[in-house]
Amino acid sequence: MTSQTLSRLAAAWFTAAAFATAGPVFAGEPLRVGATYITSGTDPAKGSNGWALVSHGVGENLFTVDRDGKLVPELAEKAERIADLTWTVTLKPGRLFSDDTPVTAKALAAGFDTTFANNKAALATGGKLSFEAVDDLTLKVTTEKPVPFIQALFAEWPLIAYKPTEAGNAVFSGPYRISAFKTDASITLEPNVHFAGADQRSPVNFRKFGDAQTLTLALEAGELDMAFGLPSEVVSRLKTHPDLTIKSFPVGYQYLAFFNTARPLMADVKVRRAIDLAFDRKELAAAINGGEPATGAYAAYFPFAGQEARPTDLARAGALLDEAGWARGSGGMREKGGTPLRLLVITYPQRPDLVTMLPVVKAELAKIGIAVDTQVVENIQQVASGGDFDIALWAQHTAPSGDAAFFLNSMLRSGASLNYAKYASPDFDAILDRFATEGDPAKRVAIALDAQQKIFADAPASFLVSPVWYVGLSKRLKNYEPWGSDYHVLRADIGETE
Structure with a gap:
């Protein structure tokens, strides 16, 4: 082996080592999650994708409803009315999108403009909204119709917050980012390293099942750490399984x-x-x-x-x-x-x-x-x-x-x-x-x-x-507490339990 070859190999090794050192380190093997639904695509302005992407832990809203059913700030810090149809929304400082760019009023305005131009469900409460970035953390919002609580409007499922890219994609700010997506089949997620606590979260393989019975069989066979939305008729049987925890919760x-x-x-x-x-x-x-x-x-x-x-x-x-x-x-x-x-x-x-x-x-x-x-x-x-x-x-x-x-x-x-x-x-x-x-x-x-x-x-x-819904959990996720219907299935606090 020549000295030149050795030099090339050494350079390649150091490059690989540097990449490995700089790369994210996540907590454990991927979590295996199954449900009978999955987002139909990654375009947040299309159909109900905004809801699904928030459910998958990819996106956030300006405001949200917490586990106690209270309307609370999420990406926003506060909202104030300045005229009959005009509000300012102050964003939380220091938040980043998954591409390491700051969450700014200008970026969010571009995303909301895209949503209102393409998703009629967004018009339900305030009509067509217009947006202006006053500064990096202040978003001016003008509604077509009067809105007594703009905080509640921005918690509605079509209004996921995101930044459009020149390539026609979208970048989000939630605890997970999409690493692979197969239409109508699966979505592979990894922790968003720019969201606090990323090193405490595992990657997630989220699979769609064609029916609830197949979902149940996969859980029983040990193929899943979470089966969300089990049919009620199997619950009594699953509760006898020594390696499973079955939890129920009321939904809105x-x-x-x-x-x-x-x-x-x-x-x-x-x-x-x-x-x-x-x-x-x-x-x-x-x-x-x-x-x-x-x-x-x-x-x-x-x-x-x-x-x-x-x-x-x-x-x-x-x-x-x-x-x-x-x-x-x-x-x-x-x-x-x-x-x-x-x-x-x-x-x-x-x-x-x-x-x-x-x-x-x-x-x-x-x-x-x-x-x-x-x-x-x-x-x-x-x-x-x-x-x-x-x-x-x-x-x-x-x-x-x-x-x-x-x-x-x-x-x-x-x-x-x-x-x-x-x-x-x-x-x-x-x-x-x-x-x-x-x-x-x-x-x-x-x-x-x-x-x-x-x-x-x-x-x-x-x-x-x-209804009451049922979630099946492996030992790995036995401490998971379901809340928020299916609006918050994958959350920043999902973590590891063993």
Whole structure:
């Protein structure tokens, strides 16, 4: 071996050694996490990717809801109103994106501008917002509509904070960064070395499972450290497994049914009211082995939740169908002028409880003479947007920012981008308009209750169950405490337990 060759080898060794020394050192082998959902992409302005990327620990918001349900600052330090439609948001100093550049007002303004130009859900509360960087840590925000609590607006799931790049990508500030992504299959994460405590976190391999049963089998086989969203029917069996810990927790989600008011059979409010009265919420909650019958659009621990149980009344439901001209035929099923009252009910596998509820819903509607076809679809948002359904069983966090308004504005206001029910009511919209100018918490509760009463009367949706969810954990993560529904699955504090 020549001296020249030795010199090259030595140089290469020193280069490799220097790189290894400078590289990040993480805590342990990758955590193996499984769920029935994964972000559909890495573009934070597209669809629900913003929510998923925050759930995966990649992104943050300016404000967020903590484990106690309180609205608290995250990337921001405070927000102050300076005019009717204008606010300033002061950012926390010293925060960095995962590419080692500072989190500045200018960078965030560019990201928010991109989101508002491409994601209609972002418009639900304040309309189109405009942004101006006053200085590095001060962001001036002007809303199209009045917003009493801009902190709650910036905690909404479309408004993930990020910096767009010239290459058309995005850079985030959360405790993890994406190192690999396979569409509809997996996302590989490593700790963001510019987020405090990176050396205490392990990399994460996050896998999507096509159904909850396959997820369960992977957990039992020792392939996962966390299985998020286990089906309730396997919980008793899994609790006997010596190497697993199963934890349950209440969530702010509601299981509900959207009624497609644009479909001929669902256009009649009497038919929709009849269906709402046919649902036995106690039976539905028992079917999924967890949760409580819904009292309205919100989980019971919110101050704006409904206070009375939703009724089940088969006799009244039958009378409404009679009034609507749907008479029972010789087989007991309803028909009008020779046309059967037959509805298509859809749901999706990413929420296994809804799949479990599907045959129960079919049986309950059969009791009042309504025939049902059922379908489980992979991309529920695409199908729902296309309108090819009569009833869609849905899971939705209805107060993700701790405020009642966002769900109602984004999913039930006339013309809203996520209004799958195609519900349009000027009277309902007028109730929602009151949110824009009312800052008193007690009066906002009253507005939310008025809005729910209008929904009960018009029945564009039926609220069914306030669920409990289950998480399966290996010994490595036995101390993990789930909170925040699925908005904060991977967090900075996930850490190691053994």
